[in-house]
Ligand SMILES: Nc1ncnc2c1ncn2[C@@H]1O[C@H](COP(=O)(O)OP(=O)(O)OP(=O)(O)O)[C@@H](O)[C@H]1O
């Protein structure tokens with residue numbers, strides 16, 4: 001079912017890569033989402049920021065089909081989640097890799113479960129690592145790589161099956177500063193090359209603004225969408241972007257809104 | 265930009281000489297034990313008929329293994345232990361994995377497994393004799409039964425406690441239930457399964473030796489130990505105990521090494 005290839009001459013590409021209507025979700029008596037709506041225009045990198053425990057992970061997991069929800073509708077490119085090709089990058093790469101498989105076999109796993117012939121699997125993985133100029137010895141096991149390399153491998157794994165959306169839940173939070181810079185640059189490069197829309201939860205406000213076309217600011221529970229802030233700075237974004245007036249302006253604006261929300 | 269983050273270099277081990285000395289530490293205990301044994305044996309505190317010197321015992325061991333008939337007994341016990349173990353593993357691992365893959369199924373038999381696991385297997389020997397007689401088969405079956413419980417329990421436990429994150433990861437990559445089961449659940453349970461296999465072969469050896477003493481047999485280390493004791497052939501008794509201990513130890517080491525090779529990812 002995931003093998004469905006989209007007809008190339010699609011009639012008018014879908015306007016939104018994610019659209020959520022009337023979403024409700026509670027854990028026991030705790031209401032997390034009550035009639036939550038969200039439309040994300042196509043081909044963007046969207047980052048999500050909100051207070052701890054407000055339900056960012058739950059949201060990304062519901063949209064990617066990992067967590068069931070109580071009521072409402074979620075569409076990806078105008079299709080139900082089950083019919084969409086999804087890539088997901090976990091926060092904790094160590095617990096999301098399959099350590100009994102080599103890095104190469106980890107990357108190839110999404111293709112293998114679909115029953116793709118071995119030769120084609122190899123080709124696809126080779127092409128992918130060449131496209132992004134990855135110089136790692138992928139015959140090694142995942143745990144023998146550094147944290148940043150492992151997270152990069154899990155990003156490749158999420159990309160290999162040609163997803164139409166990439167979900168990332170705090171992809172940098174288990175990495176140190178230097179590695180974060182490296183993985184972040186790589187992710188931006190991937191976004192620019194593939195134009196795959198990305199939906200990324202980020203735990204640091206500046207991080208959220210830096211890569212994003214749109215920043216979603218969430219409230220405390222029950223969680224509402226407080227504001228969608230757009231950040232149209234040109235790409236590639238570099239360390240200079242961090243000191244540009246538009247970045248500083250947008251970050252401050254987001255911070256103000258966040259502070260107001262926390263005071264409520 | 266290229267992906268070349270360097271991995272931090274592992275610090276080179278310093279002072280190789282002292283490290284080599286450290287490796288010999290386990291021998292200290294052995295040396296002390298043999299020293300004490302020798303002291304007691306030559307001091308005259310204990311009747312020399314009951315306690316030969318270590319050297320006499322060791323040379324009896326070597327002679328009996330190379331020229332005498334001890335090897336036949338040794339071999340018979342090894343064959344029984346491995347037959348029991350294989351039987352238990354072939355049935356136990358799939359059964360455990362199956363039980364573990366359904367929480368409800370496992371909970372419904374958990375008490376039974378825990379009960380029989382807590383019952384000393386030697387207490388069941390008379391019952392097994394009733395059913396299977398005093399044949400060789402009977403000894404293998406009872407040893408297999410005790411090993412089976414340990415293996416089932418550990419395999420089931422391994423599957424039950426598989427990391428949720430890896431299951432989710434496989435699901436989101438499009439794996440169906442069967443693929444999740446064989447690619448993730450079974451692999452996740454392997455470290456625990458190996459613990460079950462290792463304890464399984466240990467208990468199989470224990471029960472084989474007890475059964476050989478209790479049920480009687482033509483050949484076997486258990487029978488040899490008890491026979492030697494009956495006729496006060498103490499050198500042979502100690503030698504047989506030593507070789508049994510060595511066998512148990514070797515099996516444990518063998519399984520630990522196998523475990524290390526197969527489960528290369530454990531603890532990483
Ligand atoms: N399976 C669950 N059962 C019960 N409560 C849950 C479950 N998963 C999450 N919660 C609760 O829902 C709330 C939102 O959790 P979630 O992990 O989505 O938040 P988050 O915004 O990602 O938090 P963080 O900033 O810590 O990553 C939390 O209060 C959490 O305790």
Ligand SMILES: [Mg+2]
Nearest residue numbers: 056057058169
């Ligand atoms: Mg979270």
